[in-house]
Amino acid sequence: MNVDESRSVVAGLVEQIAPDVDLTSIDPERDMRREVDLDSLDFQTLVEQVAEATGVEIPETDYPQVRSLTGMSEYIAAHVPS
Amino acid sequence: MGDFRMPSLGADMTEGTLLEWLVHPGDVVHRGDIIAVVDTSKSAIDVEVFEEGRVVELLVQPGTTVPVGAPLARLDGVGVATDEGGRGPQPEATPKPKPKPKPKPEETLTPAPSPVPPAKEAARRAPAAQQHRDGSHIAASPFARRRAQELGVDLSTVVGHGGVISVADVEAAAGSGPSEAPPESVPPAQPPSAPAASDHAAAMRQAIGALMARSKREIPHYYLQTTIDMSAALDWLSGLNAERTVAERVLPAALLLKAVAVSARGMPDMNGFFVDGNFRPQDHVHVGVAVSLRGGGLIAPALHDADLASLDDLMPRMKDLVQRARSGRLRSSEMSDPTLTVTNLGEQGAELVHGVIYPPQVSLVGFGRIVERPIAVQGMLAVRPLLVATLAADHRVSDGHxxxxxxxxxxxALQSPENLQGGTS
Known part of the structure; x- marks a missing residue:
C-alpha cells in the first residue's frame, strides 16, 4: 500500500465520521482534530477503523505522528503488513 | 387496562410527534420493548414500554403531534401502567402552551414505580422495524424515519441498501438527495431538503434556549472550580492502554465520567431532581453525558448506573451512547432520567466551562481541556497536565461547602485511578 492508497482509505473513513466536512478544503498537514472537528472518541473510532481496514494498529505513543491526514497516511503506508 | 402515553423525554419536552408504531393491535409487549418512535425537537427517540401487556388499540396515527401525557395506545394486561416520565422525574406543573387532554392528576403527579434497570431488558428489546405491505419487516433507523416523515416518503416504498434503510435511501426516494443535482448545475438558493432540516435545527435551538432560560430563571446556581493534576490518571491510562488493541483502549473521558459517578454516590444533594418545590435525591447515579452534535445542538442522554460499571464496561457504553446520540437512535429511558450531567469540552475545547444545570437536575460537572502548565509540587516547579473541573450546583439544595x-x-478519585477500574455488581 502506497501513501496515495492509504490516504484514500483514511479520507474515506474520516468522511464517514464527519460527513459534513469537505476534505478537499482542509489542510492535510494540520491536526485533523481541529481541521475536521474530531473529538477524542471520533479520533479513537478513526484509529480503530484504520486497524480494521489496513491491519495497522497505531499505539497511543505514536498518536502525535498521525494527527494530520498526511501524517496518518504516511504512517500507515510505512507500517502496513506486506 | 392502561394507556401508553406520550412520554416526557426531558424537561424541555412539551409535545412529541409519533413517527412510527413498531407494534400492531394484538401484539404482546414486554418490559423494555421498543414499541414506537417519537420525534422530539431534539431527536428521534425509540420509546420503550415498561410493562407487560397486549396492544388493544393504537389511538394516534403516525405523523400526529400530541402533548406529553396524551394517550397513544391502549394496553391490556396485568399491572399495565405507562412509562410516562420513564424512571425520571414526572413532568412538572409548568404552564403548557397547549391544554393537555384531560390528564388525571394522580397519573401525572405520582412517581411511577421504579422499573427494572434497562441493561437487563436489552436482550428482549424488539428490533426497530415495521412491516411492509406484504407483511415483511422494514428496518430503518429512527433518523431515516424522521427524514421520511419530513419529506413525506412512505418507508414501505423505499429500497434500503445494506439491509437497513438509511437517510440517504430516504432522500434518494424523495428525489431530494444532494447527489441528485448535477455537479455543474447552478445550485438553487435552497436545496429541496434544506427547509425541513433547518426547521429541525431551529426547533432544537429553540428547545435548548427554552430549557436553559428556565434553568437560569428558576435555579439559583452557584459555581466552584478546582484544578486537578491529571499526571497519575494519564500515566495509569497510558500503561493500561499500551497493552491493548485500539478497540479496548480507555479514554480519559470515560475515567472522568466514572470519577464523577463514584463521587456522586456519596453526595445525595448533588444527585437527584428538584420537582414541585421539593428535592428528591436518587439512589441510582445516571450520568447525563453532554454530546455536541455535528452541525450544532446538544443532547445529554444518560449512562445508567455509571458508578457501578467497570471502566471496560463504561467505555464501550459511552462510545455507543455518543454514536447513537449523533445518529438519532436514543432510547426513551436514556432521555428521561439523568440524575446529574457531565460536560467534557475535550481535547479541542476551552480550558474551563461554567455549566448551566439541566432542570430538574441540581448539579452539572464541567471539565475543560487538559493542558500542560507549570505548577508547584512539593516546593518545586513542575510541568504537569492540569484539568480545571467546575461545578454548577443548585443553592436550593446545597451550599458551596x-x-x-x-x-x-x-x-x-482521579489521584487513585486504579480504584476506578473495577465495577460493582
Missing amino acids: RGGLFLAAIDA
Missing part, C-alpha cells in the same frame, strides 16, 4: 467536597472527591 458541600459542592467543594464533591469536587474534592472527584479530584481524590
Whole structure:
C-alpha cells in the first residue's frame, strides 16, 4: 500500500465520521482534530477503523505522528503488513 | 387496562410527534420493548414500554403531534401502567402552551414505580422495524424515519441498501438527495431538503434556549472550580492502554465520567431532581453525558448506573451512547432520567466551562481541556497536565461547602485511578 492508497482509505473513513466536512478544503498537514472537528472518541473510532481496514494498529505513543491526514497516511503506508 | 402515553423525554419536552408504531393491535409487549418512535425537537427517540401487556388499540396515527401525557395506545394486561416520565422525574406543573387532554392528576403527579434497570431488558428489546405491505419487516433507523416523515416518503416504498434503510435511501426516494443535482448545475438558493432540516435545527435551538432560560430563571446556581493534576490518571491510562488493541483502549473521558459517578454516590444533594418545590435525591447515579452534535445542538442522554460499571464496561457504553446520540437512535429511558450531567469540552475545547444545570437536575460537572502548565509540587516547579473541573450546583439544595467536597472527591478519585477500574455488581 502506497501513501496515495492509504490516504484514500483514511479520507474515506474520516468522511464517514464527519460527513459534513469537505476534505478537499482542509489542510492535510494540520491536526485533523481541529481541521475536521474530531473529538477524542471520533479520533479513537478513526484509529480503530484504520486497524480494521489496513491491519495497522497505531499505539497511543505514536498518536502525535498521525494527527494530520498526511501524517496518518504516511504512517500507515510505512507500517502496513506486506 | 392502561394507556401508553406520550412520554416526557426531558424537561424541555412539551409535545412529541409519533413517527412510527413498531407494534400492531394484538401484539404482546414486554418490559423494555421498543414499541414506537417519537420525534422530539431534539431527536428521534425509540420509546420503550415498561410493562407487560397486549396492544388493544393504537389511538394516534403516525405523523400526529400530541402533548406529553396524551394517550397513544391502549394496553391490556396485568399491572399495565405507562412509562410516562420513564424512571425520571414526572413532568412538572409548568404552564403548557397547549391544554393537555384531560390528564388525571394522580397519573401525572405520582412517581411511577421504579422499573427494572434497562441493561437487563436489552436482550428482549424488539428490533426497530415495521412491516411492509406484504407483511415483511422494514428496518430503518429512527433518523431515516424522521427524514421520511419530513419529506413525506412512505418507508414501505423505499429500497434500503445494506439491509437497513438509511437517510440517504430516504432522500434518494424523495428525489431530494444532494447527489441528485448535477455537479455543474447552478445550485438553487435552497436545496429541496434544506427547509425541513433547518426547521429541525431551529426547533432544537429553540428547545435548548427554552430549557436553559428556565434553568437560569428558576435555579439559583452557584459555581466552584478546582484544578486537578491529571499526571497519575494519564500515566495509569497510558500503561493500561499500551497493552491493548485500539478497540479496548480507555479514554480519559470515560475515567472522568466514572470519577464523577463514584463521587456522586456519596453526595445525595448533588444527585437527584428538584420537582414541585421539593428535592428528591436518587439512589441510582445516571450520568447525563453532554454530546455536541455535528452541525450544532446538544443532547445529554444518560449512562445508567455509571458508578457501578467497570471502566471496560463504561467505555464501550459511552462510545455507543455518543454514536447513537449523533445518529438519532436514543432510547426513551436514556432521555428521561439523568440524575446529574457531565460536560467534557475535550481535547479541542476551552480550558474551563461554567455549566448551566439541566432542570430538574441540581448539579452539572464541567471539565475543560487538559493542558500542560507549570505548577508547584512539593516546593518545586513542575510541568504537569492540569484539568480545571467546575461545578454548577443548585443553592436550593446545597451550599458551596458541600459542592467543594464533591469536587474534592472527584479530584481524590482521579489521584487513585486504579480504584476506578473495577465495577460493582
